[in-house]
Amino acid sequence: MSALVLDGLTKRYGSFTAVHGASLRIPHGRFVCLLGPSGCGKTTLLRMIAGLEEPSGGQLLIDDRDITTTPAHKRDFGMVFQSLALFPHLSAGENIAYPLRIRGVPADERRRKAESLLELVRLPGMADRPVSQLSGGQRQRVAIARALALEPKLFLLDEPLSALDAKLREAMQIELKQLQRRLGITTIVVTHDQREAMTMADLVVVMSEGRIRQAAPPMEVYRRPADAFVADFIGMTNLLEGEVTAPGRASVPGGELVLGGLPPHGRALLSVRPEEVLLHPATTPNGANRLTGTLSFIRDLGASVEFRIDVAGREIVALTRPQDRPAVEPGAAVIVEIPAEACVVLPPESRAPDGGTAGERPS
Numbered sequence: 001m002s003a004l005v006l007d008g009l010t011k012r013y014g015s016f017t018a019v020h021g022a023s024l025r026i027p028h029g030r031f032v033c034l035l036g037p038s039g040c041g042k043t044t045l046l047r048m049i050a051g052l053e054e055p056s057g058g059q060l061l062i063d064d065r066d067i068t069t070t071p072a073h074k075r076d077f078g079m080v081f082q083s084l085a086l087f088p089h090l091s092a093g094e095n096i097a098y099p100l101r102i103r104g105v106p107a108d109e110r111r112r113k114a115e116s117l118l119e120l121v122r123l124p125g126m127a128d129r130p131v132s133q134l135s136g137g138q139r140q141r142v143a144i145a146r147a148l149a150l151e152p153k154l155f156l157l158d159e160p161l162s163a164l165d166a167k168l169r170e171a172m173q174i175e176l177k178q179l180q181r182r183l184g185i186t187t188i189v190v191t192h193d194q195r196e197a198m199t200m201a202d203l204v205v206v207m208s209e210g211r212i213r214q215a216a217p218p219m220e221v222y223r224r225p226a227d228a229f230v231a232d233f234i235g236m237t238n239l240l241e242g243e244v245t246a247p248g249r250a251s252v253p254g255g256e257l258v259l260g261g262l263p264p265h266g267r268a269l270l271s272v273r274p275e276e277v278l279l280h281p282a283t284t285p286n287g288a289n290r291l292t293g294t295l296s297f298i299r300d301l302g303a304s305v306e307f308r309i310d311v312a313g314r315e316i317v318a319l320t321r322p323q324d325r326p327a328v329e330p331g332a333a334v335i336v337e338i339p340a341e342a343c344v345v346l347p348p349e350s351r352a353p354d355g356g357t358a359g360e361r362p363s
């Protein structure tokens with residue numbers, strides 16, 4: 001049984017469609033990140049799940065019960081917004097206890113519950129501290145504790161960490177993930193930050209232009225992107241365009257690749273992660289899946305070394321560990337090896353029109 005089912009959820013604003021038929025099954029206890037660039041419809045989708053936005057089409061089910069038209073306050077969901085929306089004149093404890101007060105929970109029980117929630121979010125003994133005297137990260141935790149006060153069935157967060165500085169944000173990502181694991185509560189977070197999604201999610205839902213492009217565990221989204229948009233949005237990739245010349249063979253700029261999973265004929269679009277690309281000096285014997293190019297740039301990134309290679313007028317990026325750095329210098333002729341198993345064959349029509357990939361040569 002699925003905890004939450006989205007079945008063709010659609011949102012139209014006049015003639016503009018913000019979310020096109022989003023369908024997804026989210027089993028109990030999963031941590032889901034809705035990930036995509038600005039304007040892709042992730043907040044609209046979350047707001048439809050929360051009951052804050054009425055769908056123009058489709059259905060929403062929780063444990064097989066249709067809640068598409070159930071008002072937000074009857075859904076038993078906890079929400080944290082980017083703004084946090086804490087009451088500045090109340091203490092941390094009073095903020096957390098607020099939803100309990102609305103429900104008529106007696107004062108001593110409210111106090112006990114607020115204190116245990118403060119412990120849960122690692123702010124023990126802070127119940128009486130005015131919210132105005134808390135740091136950004138502490139306020140974040142109070143907002144999370146308040147959203148959890150009514151033991152919601154579903155925990156929904158919209159860019160909850162975006163106001164925090166980079167270091168605190170990373171720490172909070174890990175903390176939020178650990179908290180979710182401890183509670184086992186089904187959680188959906190909106191983010192535009194792919195590292196954040198990779199850190200926290202069991203299921204990454206990649207969206208663009210109002211559509212779900214792929215919903216899969218983080219490493220699957222990285223290793224087996226469903227299309228060029230996902231390949232390009234998650235991490236860095238080389239997109240190689242070619243033509244199928246024979247079964248299992250494709251010609252690409254600079255040579256030929258032998259690999260599985262190609263269409264029988266026509267165009268082929270391949271994604272190859274830079275860390276899978278092997279770089280050899282030009283003295284290495286040429287062979288299958290080896291393209292000849294010229295090394296144009298080397299970047300030492302500390303934990304890795306990045307090589308930019310001009311292959312038949314296209315740029316290919318390779319990444320190695322510093323200890324595996326080949327003895328090549330800019331301007332040298334090199335051989336780029338693309339192992340067959342490193343290639344992901346993508347639908348050719350999914351090529352992002354604006355490029356912006358590692359494989360795109362800057363003009």
Ligand SMILES: Nc1ncnc2c1ncn2[C@@H]1O[C@H](COP(=O)(O)OP(=O)(O)OP(=O)(O)O)[C@@H](O)[C@H]1O
Pocket residue numbers: 013016018036037038039040041042043044045192
């Ligand atoms: N009330 C509205 N009326 C008209 N258009 C809207 C409305 N709300 C959202 N949109 C449009 O729907 C699209 C999706 O918006 P949404 O806020 O869901 O995107 P998002 O992916 O969350 O972006 P961001 O990361 O910038 O918040 C955008 O083009 C937005 O302008």
